[in-house]
Amino acid sequence: MTGDTNLLGFDGLELPDLALTAGGDRLASAATLPDVDPCSETAFADVPVASASQVDQVVEAAWLAFRAPAWRGLAPLARERLLHKLADAMEADLPRLAALEALDTGKPVGIVEAVDIPAAISWLRVYAGWPSKLAGRAGTLSATPGDYHVYSRREPIGVVAAITPWNFPLVLAMWKVAPALAAGCTVVLKPAPETPLSALRLVELARIAGFPEGVLSVVTGDGATGAALAAHPRIAKVAFTGSTTTGQAILAASVPDLKRVTLELGGKSPSIICADAVLASAIPQAAMGCFFNSGQVCYAGTRLYVHRSVYDEVLEGIAAVGSAQKLGPSSDRASQLGPLISARQHERVTGFVERARAAGIEAMPSAAVLPERGFYHAPTVLRNVPADAEVMRDEVFGPVLATAPFDDIEEAIARANDSAFGLAAHVFSRDLATAHRASAALEAGTVFVNCVMLADPAFPFGGMKMSGIGRENGSEVLDAYLEPKSVVMAL
Template sequence: MTMQAGFADLVLPDLSLRAGGDLLRADRHLADEDPCTGERFADIPVASAADVDAIVGAAKKAFRDPAWRDLPPLARERLLHRLADAMEAELPRLAALESLDTGKPIAITETVDIPAAIAWLRSYAGWPGKLAGRAGTLSASPGRYHVYTRREPVGVVAAITPWNFPIVLAMWKIAPALAAGCTVVLKPAPETPLTALRLAEMAREVGFPAGVLSVVTGDGATGAALARHPDVAKVAFTGSTATGQSILAASVPDLKRVTLELGGKSPSIICADADLSQAIPQAAMGCFFNSGQVCYAGTRLYVHRSVYEQVLEGIAAVGAGQVMGASSDRASLMGPLISARQHEKVTGFTTRARAAGIEAVGPVGGATPQLPGRGHYFAPTLLRDVPPDAEIAREEVFGPVLAATPFDDMEEAIALANDSAYGLAAHVWTRDLATAHLSAERIEAGTVFVNCIMLADPAFPFGGMKMSGIGRENGPEVLDAYLEPKSVVMAL
């Protein structure tokens, strides 16, 4: 088992399974591989159904324990801020763990991923003292009554997260759930468990009671056992649409609360009047950032015919300028895909597109021979004149593959944008305010970006329409997913 030379001194977190304060012994392990080399550097325990039961049991016990249940809101806020302080103090190590696991360049995890996770935690740390109910009067019943509402935590939350932004998407769930007073069992993707395990360690170190934040590692069977566990009150999931459908089905017997942030095939529309000096690089990186492994990446590009060739030329140049390399190399701008399986999947999409007669602008992406090792690198790929019914225009690729199509008027562009099973995000570049506002109204997506790309913030809600999910994360709205309203009516 080896690590990249740049991470030779990196200390891994404790990889053990814990149920509250008790250590569990796993019978099976998975290989944790470095996507930049394909080499195994750690063995991750696979939690059995019995292990999941023990970990959820500890979370349920912690939820009912006065040490957590009766903690004053300001004390809960202080705990959350102490965890954020610990993350800030350990930012370089967390960034290195994230880069090793995901293959992301260290320069990105240090400046984007870890700071974003800390920002989310601090934002929701300010909420515990503000989660109050309201008082009122009955509007239809005679007599004198004192009426008020309470907002109570739902209970044990299962947070199931993907491998593309492990610590960021975990914090999207952990921070509001803990702020609401729930306890959390986090199930990270099998490919990327390191920052989740370290986060649980840090929570224990800063004083969270045992069982309030737990991590269960393992494969799909482990996640399924967690999602259907009868003592889990709420499942918060980010990942594929197919897995989200399975989680939703598993929630039915217990009527669990579920939020699902699922797949996307987000459109990008560049109008004739767009500022191309901004639109071209943004549309390119809206697809190529993080090697295209972004749920709301703009992977369908619709460009007004009058500027189509200019835009394609510019985007191809941006793609060609991406410096691909190992995650420990600070010169790297773009890392590999997460795994050999993902590389094979993305390659299959581009191979079938070429076989169907779809042309690439510049070289077609794929393995990059000049890079050392056996990493899963895939170069940015731009496909032109893609028919709306082509597989590459309809299926989520989750790689740096951009499918471009020209349009002649805005009605056509919006129709093309909406011709999808997904509705997570959309991007529009225009100087015309009427076009911007009408597009935002008519495009079927949970978020519409105008003259910008891929922003996310704890202040506004994020989620999808259609097959892109149920419910919202972030913003004040997400707190409703972790709180139960209760009405209290007293006769006077």
């Protein structure tokens, strides 16, 4: 199947080559999955499903590329120049990359052009500057007598499997690809089955930029494809973003070979709005901190605790923000929110809301208008949600905000920490002492104060508890792709 993208609102959009390749050689594939536009529910392409044997071919090519002088022998500055060339190619290709991403995800193309693709390029630019700074150190032994020269090296770990989700396909791929390539690793990228297009185009651009074959590869497919990749003995490191359940399976698969693993998993991030918060900014930020990308954000603020004195005012304001959002197709630049990614996800989110209502939880009225076709879900605000309610404890991954009032900050912090997850938290207050105390007490990998939805390559990102293992971004992420080696030389 090769659909006409003109019919989906993207006139003249050319899809990338969908074929599987290993080291530049095309692989035959009998099995395929449909690529479905979530705005129209229309399948427009058939994407190959890599078998276990094809995964083996791709990984073997990546392993050979890792050991080959064309990549391993590159001077650090030469590797930096190559990474910047890829960033240049992405910038030149930005309209097409944005259209491919919007078509796959259903996200409004104007947002993808302004946020997603520039962010991916920025991540690549930042890590492109690292190869020439990845040095070891020289020193002496501290507790051993004798005359020795001692130094350390930082060497690339090997072939990296980067397994990415469908909510921010290119951005979250670059969170893994950029530091791994900067460290000198080779990468096999496995995008989510729902959103393969930008990953496939990224590999085409890497080839145009001059990357040796096998240094950056893509395998498309389903969960079985990802499992075969994660378990492959030539894979030295798995970098995964996705559900906690899949992350647990990847961690189990890493045991036989003792693979290095970083897992950025689910979240149920709390937001706390104190009585002294500046409501004019807290209300719209808390609203879009849950509703942005139709709630399909791992660290979205989907649990909201509001001081009782301003509870009604805040909820009315958030419901008004949700009602004002224009839901529409990805090709319409006036759209503010797109659909959920799939029929399955729509059914999941709808089920959470229906069960909450059946349990007597009140949903505030919404004036949001839904298109006739597509997997759209209106922004939804739930009032007075009990602490033990399913919708307050489980990750919905949709535009559904569970709220409850509180009377003092200690109560709010206790309720915020009463979760299996610990990815992010948000505090809105004008009092510095409250902000600092809450930031220290909240069990989360990132605490945002008077802001939401920020991520930057300058600081580490990741979760506590069931939200993951390890960190992405910052200088810290490079340690995940480098092996320290000590050299002790007797003189």
